[in-house]
Amino acid sequence: xxxxxxxxxxxxxxxxxxxxxxxxxxxxxxxxxxxxxxxxxxxxxxxxxxxxxxxxxxxxxxxxxxxxxxxxxxxxxxxxxxxxxxxxxxxxxxxxx
Numbered sequence: 001x002x003x004x005x006x007x008x009x010x011x012x013x014x015x016x017x018x019x020x021x022x023x024x025x026x027x028x029x030x031x032x033x034x035x036x037x038x039x040x041x042x043x044x045x046x047x048x049x050x051x052x053x054x055x056x057x058x059x060x061x062x063x064x065x066x067x068x069x070x071x072x073x074x075x076x077x078x079x080x081x082x083x084x085x086x087x088x089x090x091x092x093x094x095x096x097x
Contacts, residue, residue, distance in 0.1 A: 005029075006029070009028055009029065010025065015097050
């Protein structure tokens with residue numbers, strides 16, 4: 001598994017536009033060590049012969065409501081207060097690489 005040294009964490013933080021101080025970096029490193037231990041425990045579980053699950057529940061839920069159209073506004077009304085619009089959609093700046 002990849003080492004989470006101070007430089008690597010700082011690089012990731014910069015890419016995500018976060019400012020981290022040294023104390024926060026140490027906290028993240030400690031959390032990562034704990035996470036690695038938990039993953040190691042999970043990897044020890046014998047799953048040989050266990051069927052994969054596609055859905056986490058045995059019975060599908062059937063009590064969901066039907067979607068009913070109740071109030072529709074025009075695209076122009078929906079985009080009226082948007083700061084930037086591109087091709088009929090709200091345009092936001094990219095913040096994650």
